Amino acid sequence: xxxxxxxxxxxxxxxxxxxxxxxxxxxxxxxxxxxxxxxxxxxxxxxxxxxxxxxxxxxxxxxxxxxxxxxxxxxxxxxxxxxxxxxxxxxxxxxxxxxxxxxxxxxxxxxxxxxxxxxxxxxxxxxxxxxxxxxxxxxxxxxxxxxxxxxxxxxxxxxxxxxxxxxxxxxxxxxxxxxxxxxxxxxxxxxxxxxxxxxxxxxxxxxxxxxxxxxxxxxxxxxxxxxxxxxxxxxxxxxxxxxxxxx
Amino acid sequence: xxxxxxxxxxxxxxxxxxxxxxxxxxxxxxxxxxxxxxxxxxxxxxxxxxxxxxxxxxxxxxxxxxxxxxxxxxxxxxxxxxxxxxxxxxxxxxxxxxxxxxxxxxxxxxxxxxxxxxxxxxxxxxxxxxxxxxxxxxxxxxxxxxxxxxxxxxxxxxxxxxxxxxxxxxxxxxxxxxxxxxxxxxxxxxxxxxxxxxxxxxxxxxx
Numbered sequence: 001x002x003x004x005x006x007x008x009x010x011x012x013x014x015x016x017x018x019x020x021x022x023x024x025x026x027x028x029x030x031x032x033x034x035x036x037x038x039x040x041x042x043x044x045x046x047x048x049x050x051x052x053x054x055x056x057x058x059x060x061x062x063x064x065x066x067x068x069x070x071x072x073x074x075x076x077x078x079x080x081x082x083x084x085x086x087x088x089x090x091x092x093x094x095x096x097x098x099x100x101x102x103x104x105x106x107x108x109x110x111x112x113x114x115x116x117x118x119x120x121x122x123x124x125x126x127x128x129x130x131x132x133x134x135x136x137x138x139x140x141x142x143x144x145x146x147x148x149x150x151x152x153x154x155x156x157x158x159x160x161x162x163x164x165x166x167x168x169x170x171x172x173x174x175x176x177x178x179x180x181x182x183x184x185x186x187x188x189x190x191x192x193x194x195x196x197x198x199x200x201x202x203x204x205x206x207x208x209x210x211x212x213x214x215x216x217x218x219x220x221x222x223x224x225x226x227x228x229x230x231x232x233x234x235x236x237x238x239x240x241x242x243x244x245x246x247x
Numbered sequence: 248x249x250x251x252x253x254x255x256x257x258x259x260x261x262x263x264x265x266x267x268x269x270x271x272x273x274x275x276x277x278x279x280x281x282x283x284x285x286x287x288x289x290x291x292x293x294x295x296x297x298x299x300x301x302x303x304x305x306x307x308x309x310x311x312x313x314x315x316x317x318x319x320x321x322x323x324x325x326x327x328x329x330x331x332x333x334x335x336x337x338x339x340x341x342x343x344x345x346x347x348x349x350x351x352x353x354x355x356x357x358x359x360x361x362x363x364x365x366x367x368x369x370x371x372x373x374x375x376x377x378x379x380x381x382x383x384x385x386x387x388x389x390x391x392x393x394x395x396x397x398x399x400x401x402x403x404x405x406x407x408x409x410x411x412x413x414x415x416x417x418x419x420x421x422x423x424x425x426x427x428x429x430x431x432x433x434x435x436x437x438x439x440x441x442x443x444x445x446x447x448x449x450x451x452x453x454x
Contacts, residue, residue, distance in 0.1 A: 051404065054404075
């Protein structure tokens, strides 16, 4: 066991992320001669992959549960109706596949499939620094999914108080929801990199570009290695990139 | 026991807590059914909690999966004490994780319900918990033979006894399974030592 201030676990973590400082590199090389340290390194790597595989398995179980729960809720007559509709849709889709080249989804349809307004995780309650009537009103309209009115309310709120990251983010959301992607991008680009909503803002800017059919920009934004997302979002990004790169 | 689980597999409806723990602990073939059961039973309480506390559907799924993984790893390391139901434990872990996320998003102020009840949540594990695999790990493990990768994951991460591993992989006995694992670890060590990053460290120290 080493007595240095940095633990074996920490040193291994830094090594696997290639973030060892010069001093730590020396420590690493020194400790690597220790059999138990080497074994810990190998076990850490295997466990990381094992955990990743378990996470994927649970994600698959989750998506299966969604389908089976929906299916249990439906009475038989609806199931027959849905089955008929599904057959018609499949036949139609096969036709489309052969008649209209092989691109089954346009970028606009892709946008529709992946765009979902971000939930209002912000409340004006108790946040005195930005409490204002127009802003409260804007969030009420946002919650009620009245995005056209929310856009006017956010614009009014921005005039009354100084614009900040949060208002820009939700203003941007409302603008995308009504199809004004040009203005939405301007609002979303105001969000600073230090802000916790930054990654989400980048995702929505990419979706705005997708709606505008600007594939190069979509790829640029979604391929940014600096962005960090949860697994579900990462999967969506992978799907979008795969679909647009096929075209 | 096998017949019992055989019946369960035909109609996978319910596992009591002790059965679920036993299946995970020993890595029995019913593990997938148990995971599915846990997912189904815990999602009904944890997901609505996250959705009603400023989370999206993706957030809810992510946290639920992570909370089940924390439980799974605790059981595997024989460090899990059943103080409450498994569902209660997973709910408490998920809630703690979600509060942490909100804090990181600077939204702590908005959550009123902070109590975690009497459940002992493994806060230390949660703080260091990550599911993103570093690219370097991924790249090195990709070079390892698939069969080796599976044996190592079964033995090291899933902690399946070598006797069971021997059966699963059609190896003659436990000792042969051990030898196989040893060879796989050796291959992994070679891959690490031959990697450009590792070689660079060695060269720099020599010069």
